[in-house]
Amino acid sequence: MNQDGVDLETSLGYLLKEASSVLRVAMEEVLRPLGMSVTHYSCLELLAQRPGLSNSELARGAFVTRQSMNVLLQNLEREGYVTRPAEAPVGKVLPARLTPRGRRSLEEATVAVRSVEVRMLSGMTEAERSGAFRSLQSMIRSLREGGGGSGGGAGA
Template identity: 75%
Template sequence: MSQRGIELDTSLGYLLKEASSALRSAMEAVLRPLGMTITHYSCLELLAQRPGLSNSELARGAFVTRQSMNVLLQALERDGFVSRPDQAPVGKALPTQLTPLGREHLAQATAAVRTVEVRMLSDLTADEQQAALGILRRMIRSLRDADA
């Protein structure tokens, strides 16, 4: 470490943030022509994997506020990509489902995002890719375990 502080090119936190920023920019670039944002894509992907999530659950999964997710869900519902009941079956939560149009939209976005991931991993061997995934999972678990 220098007298000025952490050397950015050797700071894991800084490099992870830089990688995250580069990934976000590349994803935005491939999603934009589809009329989507990363939050839009994340919401559809979450619903494909876990149908019936509420606004709050989607907001947590997409790392946005409940208010932002509510605005997005209203737009997605208006555009025919998701459906929600008029009244909550239980409590206040309105479970959200993908429509066939939403699934089609998601398939296009998933293919576009996959090209970004393939490009990101292109300089790594299959073993290095698996090692990177394992290391990142362990880092996340270590940080979450420390917060518990």
């Protein structure tokens, strides 16, 4: 038990953070040979699902700062993975879209990332997978709807 009275071995928050960290490392390992990072992959995946997202929307979806996403988008645009208009159609937002090269790259990365997910779930039955999925969704919903509070906790 640490000084705050939280036993990290039984802290669900800490366990979730550790699982997230291990998942990220495994994803980075399979994406690195493809010349991608998890953030690069996340950006392409978000744009495939919702073309025209802004830098801010992409940053929120990929859990990075707007500045980091802006640098990534500039690199992806320069390398031909995404395209953005020279001028904003409305306000200052430059909506990004995948190019054919970006789509091909995403397809390859998706196979690699899916292999990590399959490996992660390999020791679970279908019922356990469904239960874990529902439990995680419930935790996310409860925290989003719970409002206020200081958050805190291990790994927060």
